[in-house]
Amino acid sequence: xxxxxxxxxxxxxxxxxxxxxxxxxxxxxxxxxxxxxxxxxxxxxxxxxxxxxxxxxxxxxxxxxxxxxxxxxxxxxxxxxxxxxxxxxxxxxxxxxxxxxxxxxxxxxxxxxxxxxxxxxxxxxxxxxxxxxxxxxxxxxxxxxxxxxxxxxxxxxxxxxxxxxxxxxxxxxxxxxxxxxxxxxxxxxxxxxxxxxxxxxxxxxxxxxxxxxxxxxxxxxxxxxxxxxxxxxxxxxxxxxxxxx
Amino acid sequence: xxxxxxxxxxxxxxxxxxxxxxxxxxxxxxxxxxxxxxxxxxxxxxxxxxxxxxxxxxxxxxxxxxxxxxxxxxxxxxxxxxxxxxxxxxxxxxxxxxxxxxxxxxxxxxxxxxxxxxxxxxxxxxxx
Numbered sequence: 001x002x003x004x005x006x007x008x009x010x011x012x013x014x015x016x017x018x019x020x021x022x023x024x025x026x027x028x029x030x031x032x033x034x035x036x037x038x039x040x041x042x043x044x045x046x047x048x049x050x051x052x053x054x055x056x057x058x059x060x061x062x063x064x065x066x067x068x069x070x071x072x073x074x075x076x077x078x079x080x081x082x083x084x085x086x087x088x089x090x091x092x093x094x095x096x097x098x099x100x101x102x103x104x105x106x107x108x109x110x111x112x113x114x115x116x117x118x119x120x121x122x123x124x125x126x127x128x129x130x131x132x133x134x135x136x137x138x139x140x141x142x143x144x145x146x147x148x149x150x151x152x153x154x155x156x157x158x159x160x161x162x163x164x165x166x167x168x169x170x171x172x173x174x175x176x177x178x179x180x181x182x183x184x185x186x187x188x189x190x191x192x193x194x195x196x197x198x199x200x201x202x203x204x205x206x207x208x209x210x211x212x213x214x215x216x217x218x219x220x221x222x223x224x225x226x227x228x229x230x231x232x233x234x235x236x237x238x239x240x241x242x243x244x245x
Numbered sequence: 246x247x248x249x250x251x252x253x254x255x256x257x258x259x260x261x262x263x264x265x266x267x268x269x270x271x272x273x274x275x276x277x278x279x280x281x282x283x284x285x286x287x288x289x290x291x292x293x294x295x296x297x298x299x300x301x302x303x304x305x306x307x308x309x310x311x312x313x314x315x316x317x318x319x320x321x322x323x324x325x326x327x328x329x330x331x332x333x334x335x336x337x338x339x340x341x342x343x344x345x346x347x348x349x350x351x352x353x354x355x356x357x358x359x360x361x362x363x364x365x366x367x368x369x370x371x372x373x
Contacts, residue, residue: 021249094260102267214341216303216310219332219353228336233359236339236352 093169100159250296257304277291302331
């Protein structure tokens with residue numbers, strides 16, 4: 001408050017007050033005192049008026065800011081939809097990869113089994129443990145094996161290509177997430193402004209924001225999550241063995 | 246260790262269930278069934294004759310830790326071997342799971358080798 005108490009007028013009023021009191025003028029003293037009080041009240045009202053106007057202007061300018069209305073009505077629902085799309089894309093990519101892997105594994109197993117089997121017979125032939133009739137049989141199977149392997153290798157290549165192509169989600173989802181991070185920054189800026197305008201103290205009370213220790217919070221994000229964490233399977237094993245596991 | 250044993254895999258993400266099922270198949274376990282959270286898993290466990298439970302922690306509906314507690318509280322299921330495969334890695338959580346009677350605890354991301362070792366360790370104790 002920039003009210004100055006010591007002014008010529010007020011000094012004169014105090015002199016009057018003293019004079020009336022010394023004269024025993026009860027009514028006169030009361031009048032001067034009332035006047036002094038009025039001066040003070042007027043100053044107070046002026047200050048309150050100023051504050052009210054400032055707050056009013058601030059709220060008005062904040063409310064009329066198109067950007068904020070746009071954020072609330074368009075950008076945030078838009079971000080939500082985009083993030084949902086990220087979940088869909090990563091889910092699809094993971095399933096496409098898993099599908100290709102699940103198709104490939106039996107092909108590999110088949111190739112492995114057939115190779116093993118033929119290898120053993122081939123060894124019998126090298127060690128001259130095979131008669132001509134058996135060898136003719138082996139030749140036929142070898143031919144069949146090579147045909148089958150060529151086909152399976154071709155299929156395998158296709159599945160591997162599929163796994164390769166399924167990774168395109170990373171580029172696309174990164175772009176979407178970057179856009180949402182930009183939006184979060186905007187919202188943050190506006191929230192900080194709002195808090196400043198409302199004059200609320202921004203001091204964070206650590207006791208109140210800490211999460212319950214036992215509550216599930218999902219994957220630990222390096223540099224973001226703090227607390228009493230283990231850093232990998234080895235530490236989990238150490239902890240469990242210290243508990244008698 | 247019986248490779249024919251019946252295993253229930255509980256995780257809310259179907260991709261993680263598929264990964265675990267594939268790893269189990271590679272280890273020779275083909276008798277696997279899936280559930281997407283504790284609420285669907287518990288009646289399956291009570292009805293079916295499962296030999297092993299692998300569960301995530303953070304799931305909607307019933308969380309893995311509550312499923313573990315429900316299993317331990319159920320007379321018929323109390324001794325069922327339970328392994329948690331989860332991204333939760335606060336020390337307090339691991340202690341909580343241990344106190345609730347978990348048999349193994351694997352943190353994501355994990356390797357096929359870790360899964361193999363932990364399953365072997367659990368059944369060494371159970372069979373031994």
